[in-house]
Amino acid sequence: MSKERSYLYLCLFLLPLVLLIFSFLASGTSAQSGGDTEHASHEHHDMAPSPGMTEDTAAKAKALADKRESEFNHRLAGFFVLIGGVIILAERESGRTWLRFAWPIIFALAGVFLLAWSDTELWPFGPKSWSTQLANDGEVLQHKTFAVILLVLAVIELQKVRGKLTASWAACVFPVLAIGGSVLLLFHQHNGGMHGANHMEVMARIQSEHTGYATAGVGIGLSKAFSETRSRWQPFFQRLWPALMMVLGALLLTYVE
Numbered sequence: 399m400s401k402e403r404s405y406l407y408l409c410l411f412l413l414p415l416v417l418l419i420f421s422f423l424a425s426g427t428s429a430q431s432g433g434d435t436e437h438a439s440h441e442h443h444d445m446a447p448s449p450g451m452t453e454d455t456a457a458k459a460k461a462l463a464d465k466r467e468s469e470f471n472h473r474l475a476g477f478f479v480l481i482g483g484v485i486i487l488a489e490r491e492s493g494r495t496w497l498r499f500a501w502p503i504i505f506a507l508a509g510v511f512l513l514a515w516s517d518t519e520l521w522p523f524g525p526k527s528w529s530t531q532l533a534n535d536g537e538v539l540q541h542k543t544f545a546v547i548l549l550v551l552a553v554i555e556l557q558k559v560r561g562k563l564t565a566s567w568a569a570c571v572f573p574v575l576a577i578g579g580s581v582l583l584l585f586h587q588h589n590g591g592m593h594g595a596n597h598m599e600v601m602a603r604i605q606s607e608h609t610g611y612a613t614a615g616v617g618i619g620l621s622k623a624f625s626e627t628r629s630r631w632q633p634f635f636q637r638l639w640p641a642l643m644m645v646l647g648a649l650l651l652t653y654v655e
């Protein structure tokens with residue numbers, strides 16, 4: 399590998415880390431602003447005490463904690479997706495076959511994270527049971543569905559790379575699940591943004607952001623399907639779908655509620 403190409407891959411691997419750091423810094427600034435507003439609200443209540451002060455303060459603290467958790471989850475998922483796209487593109491351009499094992503493992507890590515930590519009110523982090531929340535909370539059910547999609551993709555693609563899965567239907571799994579998961583994003587429930595005086599504006603922004611994720615996801619699914627179909631455009635699609643993964647990862651890294 400040439401020195402110039404090595405520098406290019408180094409930059410590609412560093413880019414997600416830089417974006418992740420900037421996104422966390424932006425999150426901290428936003429949280430600080432929210433904390434200042436909350437402090438001012440506390441002072442106002444101190445000047446004119448009201449019977450509902452304790453409940454109101456607890457509700458604001460809960461909303462802020464949910465906001466921080468949701469932004470962290472989206473951004474860490476974006477980090478995984480962006481790294482996966484970089485690895486796939488690097489493997490394609492460098493020809494280093496060991497990299498083929500890396501991106502399914504990245505997907506598996508993202509799936510495990512989303513399965514375990516996407517809803518910290520569930521056991522073992524919180525008091526609520528999985529069965530109750532999966533049956534009654536659509537947001538929790540969708541989070542776990544996305545986690546299962548990532549884990550299934552990781553297992554299928556890893557088996558394909560190992561040469562253990564050669565059936566023709568295996569090539570359809572990624573596009574079908576990617577497009578299906580993207581469509582599901584259009585109906586993603588997000589209870590965290592349904593509070594506060596500007597909740598309509600927040601919900602509109604969240605919906606717009608998820609529409610962008612869905613659009614990128616459908617593009618990934620379609621281009622992945624074409625990348626496995628022999629044609630003169632195949633090399634183009636083999637580069638397009640990991641590039642779109644990087645776009646999706648970057649969009650997730652900039653998520654703000």
